[in-house]
Amino acid sequence: MTDTQQNHPRLRVQGLTKSYGAFQALKGVELELIPGEIMALLGENGAGKSSLVKVLAGLVTPDEGVVEVDGKQVSLSSVADSQAAGIAVVHQEFSSIPTLTVAENLTLGQPRTPFVWWPPHLNRSAKEILARVGLGHIHPRTLVQQLSVAEQQLLEIARVLAIDARIVIFDEPTAALADDDIERVLTAILGLAEEGRSIIYVTHRLPEVFRIGNRATIMRNGKSLPTEDMDDLTPDRVIAMMLGRELGEMFPPRRPGASIDGESRLEGVELTSPLLREPLSLRVREGEILGIAGQLGSGASEVIQLLAGTLPATSGQVLVDGVAVATGKRSAGITAGIAYCSADRKSDGIFADKSICENLTSPWLSEVSTASWIKRRSEWKEAAATAEEFAIDSTRLPTLVGRLSGGNQQKVALGKWLGINPKVLLVEEPTRGVDVGARAEIYGRIRALADTGTAIVMVSSDTSEILGLSDTIATFYRGRMTALRPHDQWTESDLMLEVMHSELEVSA
Template structure:
């Protein structure tokens, strides 16, 4: 990075309000050529909002932006693209029903309309290989991809463009270590080509790997940029959340009761061998693996969402017949999906209703539910999960990404399940709120619930679980108590490396 270089982008006095919410309050932001600038801050601090301003998705109430010294009016996505800006969004912009190849070349001027399907697919394959997705058939429809694959596709799409400023809004939230490496390499490559990168993340380790400077956002305000080489993780956390974090992971009680959920000889499409898992009351079982490991398929089978080919699921020692999610919920199995957009939460309804919906479904069989009861139930979940109580009436779709995630996880605790299955519980959640989610999961567990967690974050799996099972391409590779794991061993099993 050339620290003497003039600004590639400079934003001054940017404000943006939504009613009473000041999403951005006098934000100043700068970016030099060839630098990676990390944007950090708690959920709802305004990071995605400034990204949307720069990408032309929203028009700020006030403020100016210059690029290479020239004032620009980023009044539309097209205007922003013309100014040389490309964005990997936090929520995907891929089009579900189109093929992978069509998505990749959509909106790219160098892909003439007369290209044959063969040419289109060949071109798409080249782009896919840049993010390690060479195994994906470009003719596949995008909605058949996993969340991680979609995120990599989104990145491939942006890399294929020739932009001088590339913005990443939490590109690695859905990815595991092996895929993250590819993203970080792509970012480094962009910077070494002299392009400027704005990189939003809650994974603080990444900042120290790729960023030159950081800009911290707090409540819609920006701090002056800081050089990464002058910082430590603890310092960054304190600046972000305004206090010392203390313990990220709660203490384990290690008091387990009888098995609450067992699978015996369960066969699931895509998984090799039988699935024999046990989770006891008071235990957090962590499942982990990289892309294509099969942990998500296992969770869906246990929750009753996906069909199983053979075998049985036992709840408190008795075999149960799970057919469909409703049945799972009635039996006391709550499942929180990794794809909150598809089936985690409902963006068009209020935070209150989202938080109380599983609970309502359960109690409404008993009869009348008062509004007051619903309110107090929602408020309880909200306060347990660091969700702003003043925003219970807000539509979930208007919350920031991480705050949506808190709602997605929080809503399942209202039904006090026998077993909680939760995938990627803290995806996109800031470090302070993550500590609260972990504490809630441990509390739930200590009250006798069995918890199964999947996570692509090896630190999270190590910090949270009592027992850890690893999977690689549909096979279980290990299953043992956390005390018998080291971080290196876990990474090795997950990546299935011999060394």
């Protein structure tokens, strides 16, 4: 590196603006990144983080502003331009192509490697890269559509490791991951920084920021605040800078006795399935929130799907208010009043090409009157009410959900089910990608729904949310329920021990 290069930051962004129609998403963003640093990019849902990332990725053309890499102005009018400037990006929404193999996806965007024919030595290098993100067990010829959400996210990260970039940008890479996968990703990122690469790391998970970040830039309403050293920041200060206010209590108070007094609302009786190692029975009372913790492959997600009717049970029963619901039929679940908000927002949580209004009303579309004008009116009213509760700007109800920021899409995915006062709500990862302020709103909303008598089952990889929100907590490990106790009989370390269960027994 020459002396003149050393005097320049690795990346400099000046006066960046971008409007989508009348909406100004970026309002003069300023940023400087130095070699070998990990910079956290933080801000509320819709603050403009992904918009900035997309400009740097060459996906979005800014209205104004200058981007320099190593002191030279670069034009980023395509992904190829961005890659030529030494920038690689892991986007918030997956960009792997589901119908191609893992190996083929690893070489996408690298024009020099043929990916139609796949020679053995490339197979080997693919395997090495996969192993770095904990996907060593996946064969490079597996189709991406056969991978779980977490595995797809890890593959996205493997893709940028395969590119030799000076600037690597991660847009919420860990939002869909459980603890041990997160660890792997953070280690891989620290490794990239040690090699002298500069990292921009977008996340809503503050503990990660304080662990790996050197500096932080906070965005608010499309503007960037001056970059700060992590050493000068505390979590409370970061939150206050993001929200422009102090955050109150994160978790709403529990109604004393809710989990013991209520009638049984939802029951699973001796449910069996190839994915469960023993028959499962559980009971959730009116007004009770049952939190289920378990790693990928623990069976936690399968249990939710058995209850929802998206997975068939080999035998056993699901009862709502004592009445049997046909298993393996989602439509039967809906009729019985079971709402289900899955972890896979993109494939079945939302309709990206439909408006916020249509999304917020979709679960009961068929239930509402067939006269289309009546339907329109009642839809709009319901949607406006839900939007208001979730701090979704009601003037944006006609906006396509695909155009919303990631966290706001999550609010819509959950909001559409909360609007109908279901008897049962089954929800996976309710706050994935949601900022701290909206997170508190969602917890409040889930608790309020429970207080109307809804039985709630929540699967989450976030131990703080399992502990803070649940009345009763169950853990799963390798297809079995390993513990079920009231919330006040759990500590964070108990929960982590149970979730990793016999892995510890074996090593002990």
